[in-house]
Amino acid sequence: MLNSLHIEGEGWLHRMGTGWKLFALLVISLVLTLISNLPLLAAALVASLMVSRSIGMTERMLWERTKPVLLTIAFLALVNMLLLSPREGLVILLRLPAILFFASAVTASTSLSAFIDTLTRAAMPLERLGLIRAADLGLALGLVLRFVPEIHARYGALKDAHKARGIPVKLHRLLGPLIISTLKDADSIADAIDARGIRGQKSRH
Amino acid sequence: MSTRDLVLAALFTAIIVVLGLIPPVPLAFLPVPITAQSMGVMLAGCIIGARRGALAYVLLVVLVAVGLPVLSGGRGGLAVLMGPTAGYIFGWIVGTFVTGLLAQRLVSESQPALRQMAGFLIAGVVGGIVVVYAIGMPWLSFITGTPFDKVVTGSVVFLPGDILKAVIASLAARAVMVGYPLLPQRA
Numbered sequence: 001m002l003n004s005l006h007i008e009g010e011g012w013l014h015r016m017g018t019g020w021k022l023f024a025l026l027v028i029s030l031v032l033t034l035i036s037n038l039p040l041l042a043a044a045l046v047a048s049l050m051v052s053r054s055i056g057m058t059e060r061m062l063w064e065r066t067k068p069v070l071l072t073i074a075f076l077a078l079v080n081m082l083l084l085s086p087r088e089g090l091v092i093l094l095r096l097p098a099i100l101f102f103a104s105a106v107t108a109s110t111s112l113s114a115f116i117d118t119l120t121r122a123a124m125p126l127e128r129l130g131l132i133r134a135a136d137l138g139l140a141l142g143l144v145l146r147f148v149p150e151i152h153a154r155y156g157a158l159k160d161a162h163k164a165r166g167i168p169v170k171l172h173r174l175l176g177p178l179i180i181s182t183l184k185d186a187d188s189i190a191d192a193i194d195a196r197g198i199r200g201q202k203s204r205h
Numbered sequence: 206m207s208t209r210d211l212v213l214a215a216l217f218t219a220i221i222v223v224l225g226l227i228p229p230v231p232l233a234f235l236p237v238p239i240t241a242q243s244m245g246v247m248l249a250g251c252i253i254g255a256r257r258g259a260l261a262y263v264l265l266v267v268l269v270a271v272g273l274p275v276l277s278g279g280r281g282g283l284a285v286l287m288g289p290t291a292g293y294i295f296g297w298i299v300g301t302f303v304t305g306l307l308a309q310r311l312v313s314e315s316q317p318a319l320r321q322m323a324g325f326l327i328a329g330v331v332g333g334i335v336v337v338y339a340i341g342m343p344w345l346s347f348i349t350g351t352p353f354d355k356v357v358t359g360s361v362v363f364l365p366g367d368i369l370k371a372v373i374a375s376l377a378a379r380a381v382m383v384g385y386p387l388l389p390q391r392a
Contacts, residue, residue: 002222005272005282029287033348068278069288076289076349083355092349100284107272107282115271136211140264141271143215144222151216151223171227171241172373176380179252182216184385189216190209199208 002148005065005104006111013055013109018118021106029099038087041094048101055109066100073097116141139198143189151182210257213387217253217261218268221245225277242277244370246297246337247329250304251312251378254388259302266294292344296337304332308378314386321382325375333374334367 013021032044052062063070073096081089116138123134155178162169193199225242245265249258265275266286274281276294286294311324342360346353382388 002273002275005274025283025287065282066284068280069284069290072289073349076345076351079351079355079359080349083352084350088350096289096348099287103283103287107284110272112271112273119267119271137267140211140215140218140260141267143212144218144264144268145273147216147219148222151219152226155223155227172376175244175248175373175377176384179220179248179377179381180385182220183213183253183381183387186209186212186216190207190212193208193212 002145004112005107007056007108009056009109011055011109013051013105016109018110018114019122021110022118025102025106028102032095032099036091036095038090038094041091041098045094045098045101048098048105051105052101052108055105057105057108062101062104065104066097069100070097073100133199136199139193147182151178154178154181206256206260211260213253214257214260215264217249217258218264221249221261221265222268222275225275229277239366239370240277243367244333244374246300247304247325247333247371247374248377250301250306250332251308251325251328251374252381252387253305254309255302255305258305259298262298262301266298269294289345289348290341291348293337293341295344296340299340300332300337302332303336304328307331308388312382312388314382314389318379322375322379325378326371329371329374329378330368333371334364 028044032041035041049059049062052059073092077089077093079089080092120134120137123132123137126132127134155174158174158177159169162173167173221242224245225240227241229240246262249261252258253261268275269281269285270283272282276285285291305328307328308325311328312321316324338360342356343353345351346356
């Protein structure tokens with residue numbers, strides 16, 4: 001149901017550290033935001049396509065992954081061409097897809113666990129300040145992924161129950177029961193986590 | 206934050222993800238189809254309150270960032286967070302917090318039903334629409350260079366749908382308040 005956008009591979013981008021990849025993406029995005037030289041932006045777009053290709057992502061896959069955002073960009077480029085100048089439209093038509101494709105390449109070349117490890121490490125300074133517990137992040141994300149299929153099935157069951165009784169299926173009728181039946185499990189899940197000592201001592205408050 | 210608060214936030218994130226899997230409903234009188242997921246900000250703020258609600262959205266944004274297609278239409282990955290509409294996504298976190306704060310102030314269990322629904326509606330409109338737009342529109346204008354006033358004009362198309370969502374969310378929030386109240390037990 002929720003397949004990660006990660007693509008398996010052993011290429012150079014796959015082997016690069018997650019922190020470095022994110023840092024490089026940030027720098028590239030900032031630089032591209034600052035320049036508005038058309039040939040340079042076109043070169044960046046070509047480079048982003050080449051990087052995507054080098055990690056096994058075809059143009060078709062890239063299109064499927066970024067379609068909604070690309071369509072938004074195309075629409076806004078058109079608006080800019082009409083309101084400002086054709087050049088303004090062309091600039092974002094080159095710049096934003098390049099940033100998008102570089103970002104997609106980072107997403108595709110980084111596994112879920114590598115991302116979560118990096119995030120947990122990045123959250124450590126916050127833990128030292130007493131703001132959050134870094135390990136909670138992995139726990140919470142695990143919980144979300146564990147419960148999505150279950151809640152989806154519950155939604156289907158509620159829909160069927162409405163249909164069976166001849167009541168038209170309307171979102172506003174389903175939301176209440178769906179949310180109540182899901183959140184009612186919170187106590188037993190929390191007890192199960194505490195009983196196993198997963199969050200360490202003093203976890204109740 | 207107690208384990209229960211953490212679990213409530215995570216469960217709500219899962220609900221928001223599921224709302225994204227439901228096909229969008231096209232409505233005859235609106236130009237854009239309604240996605241159930243965009244109601245999540247108002248629902249989370251009104252039902253589990255400011256802190257837990259905002260945490261639910263932080264978790265959602267982290268899931269997007271690590272490359273899971275959890276947004277409606279199967280969107281996800283860093284590309285979404287760097288695109289022109291990313292401001293709205295980050296705005297959801299702040300929007301949920303504001304919705305929650307207002308709901309906690311305006312709504313209590315002893316009020317009559319109509320008063321509760323009005324409170325949830327105000328909270329949802331301010332947090333889920335005003336705050337989210339206030340962050341999303343400048344970002345969009347900054348990234349694309351489209352003049353801000355034109356972005357504001359263009360966003361008007363989405364307003365009727367968003368107000369309808371706030372109404373549905375306030376109905377649902379009130380149903381949960383009656384059936385299983387969580388808002389009063391603040392995180």
